[in-house]
Amino acid sequence: MRTQVAIVGAGPAGLLLSHLLHLNGIESVVLESRSRAEIEATIRAGVLEQGSMDILNEAGVGERMRKEGMLHHGFELAFGGRRHRVDLTELTGKAITVYPQHEVIIDLVAARLAAGGQLLFETSEVKLHEVDSAQPSVSFVHSGEAGRIVADFVIGCDGFHGVSRPMIPEGVREDFQRIYPFGWFGILVESAPSSDELIYAQHERGFALVSTRSPTVQRLYFQCDPQDKTGNWSDDRIWAELHARLEHNDGWKLKEGRIFQKGIIGMRSFVCAPMRHGRLFLAGDAAHIVPPTGAKGMNLAISDVKLLSRALAGFYRDGSRELLDSYSSDALKRVWRAEYFSWWMTRMLHSFADASPFERRMQRAELENVVSSRALRTALAENYVGDF
Helix, strand or coil: CECCEEEECCCHHHHHHHHHHHHCCCCEEEECCCCHHHHHHCCCCCEECHHHHHHHHHCCCCHHHHHHCEEECEEEEEECCEEEEEEHHHHHCCCEEECCHHHHHHHHHHHHHHCCCEEECCEEEEEEECCCCCCCEEEEEECCEEEEEECCEEEECCCCCCCCHHHCCCCCCEEEEEEEEEEEEEEEEECCCCCCCEEEECCCCCCEEEEECCCCEEEEEEEECCCCCHHHCCHHHHHHHHHHHHCCCCCCCCCCCEEEEEEEEEEEEEEEECCEECCEEECHHHCEECCHHHCCHHHHHHHHHHHHHHHHHHHHHHCCCHHHHHHHHHHHHHHHHHHHHHHHHHHHHCCCCCCCHHHHHHHHHHHHHHHHCHHHHHHHHHHHHCCC
């Protein structure tokens, strides 16, 4: 099989890149190890920055997002028994939309199939070959038969554990990583919203987050031991912990409901540099991971894809390699800004078991400083809504 661009991974990065290339008249084939049903049913949270919303709308895949997404003009920081609103729109003129990642995937799969795009689900034994040559290729097994795609470029959008990143030699690649000593216990709940906007809560027992998914489904998180087991947490214990961390002295009450999903996610910061080797380019989680506190994961993937689609369009339009050559450095500038912001939010809002009394007081002072200073609230808001 011959194509212009071979894309490994059908997450938001791979699917959106394939669609943007299609809009520029560029052929691509997307390989995915999971089934369509699996990727569309894997429920993950999603906060879309203004720039991400704009790209999805411009690509013609934003209709359902506009109808069903929860547009938010601010969020709340809760600590010390009080809640403080950060008005994103007033401070930046922008907003964010809560729209889960799997819904973005559903929209993109539908768009690619409607356009006749080639999506090969349930592939196995995927291997990349000669990525530093003029004709890289990808071998795989699909429906029991071996296949190979020869392409001009290979794009690795296959996540942290994928096969693409290891193709960049260790002597060329530098990995930067921090593993955090805590995770998030997440639940999905059938209930009416407890809040019109997200609530980020810092508490001596640990961080907690309230996020509205829809008028009838809510997502809640609380900081936990990443080695803990969901089976150790009964529904009653979960609700007691969330009430303790989120409710203060203002009469606000968390609404309970039927918990229908529980899960624990670990937290890490990770960056691979460079994000290119020969004709292999990385995008999304294949190149970088952020802790979810800053709500940057899917937005960074979309930002990568925007840069990469423009670079490939320039190459096929007039033979220009300028944007391809600058892709890694351009992408990493935004990646490191997002890594910093996510690290800063994580450090400011979570409890660290080894923190000294002085460090705990400094954490509280930092929060007080942020909510009392318009300049600091503006800086927080600008980073939160993003800048494409």
